Amino acid sequence: MEAGIVGLPNVGKSTLFNALTCSQSAQSENYPFCTIEPNEGIVCVPDDRLERITKFIVPQKIIPAVLKLVDIAGIVKGASEGEGLGNKFLSHIRQVDAIVQVVRCFKDPDVIHVSGTVDPIADMDTIETELMLADIETLENALSKAQRTARTGDKDAKIRVAVIEKCMEHLAKDEPLRTMQLPEAEAAAISSYGLMSAKPVLYVANVSENDLDGTDPLVLKVREQAERAGANVVCVCAKLEAELAELDEADRVEMLAEVGLKEPALHQIARGAYQALGLESYFTAGEKEVRAWTIPKGATAPQAAGVIHSDFERGFIRCEVYTLSDLETYKTEKEIRQAGKLRVEGKKYIMQDGDICHFLFNV
């Protein structure tokens, strides 16, 4: 799963992205980022449940869930018509699973705003509009193709035509596709088009250093607008995060306390993106490693096993499952088993966020 960072020029994207990647070079356990390409990084999804598990099961290694972040530069008004790096930008967005949009809420006379004033709502509209215009173009092309095929009597194409028209009506109301609920079969009919306004979004409000909680009226407006667009908001001061990222662990803890933060806001971005993507984690826990594995919400036990290895899915027999609260109550797996709390689940089991599992398989 991949999330793309977007935003207008000068909103703090690079500052934020560099804070993510630079913190990796600090080699701190709390900032385990790594750069793959200049504009790509792997970000760990901090999860305190891992530490809670390791109080009872002490492993050699702790492995958190990860997410890939891509810094997508180059959006300007008119991108859908090829302005700026328009087409390249849009093709990058098409490839990611979720969009993390940085909007500028900080005021700083030394940092020029592309359109003259700090107006995060206008920034949000600008990007959403470009995505919607690009979707309209994609759908128009797809429609004429689907109509031609439908005329030959092709049933699937007829369904496609109907769904495309439904999407176009929605867009014509100036609504992103994200806010439209489609039955699974209809969503599948258009899934190959990479429609961009349908992708989940997380807004990152880049706030001033003196407004870390995001109480400025501008930030409140961002929250309202995000809610209407079916998205969440995380408040971050990119400048502060960049400074935090360069400190060693002890100094970082001290600085966080000074500014009144419990953790770097970067952690919230990772968790927020994970959530926007509809992901959750289950755990495997043993002496070798305690590890979080990423699955889509609603995954079955065999699908979850398949994330570890495709053989596990193919040869799935059953799994043994317990919860973190079972572990905290009974302290060891043996005690959990003796108390009759170790559940045995089969192929139809729907995984619950935070399940701790052993899979039994046969290949």
Ligand code: GDP
């Ligand atoms: P990008 O074009 O969106 O990648 O923006 P940059 O990250 O390059 O930031 C543009 C300018 O804004 C730089 O001079 C940054 O130092 C500055 N900047 C970024 N974040 C903040 C912030 O939170 N507060 C202030 N005052 N300046 C910031």
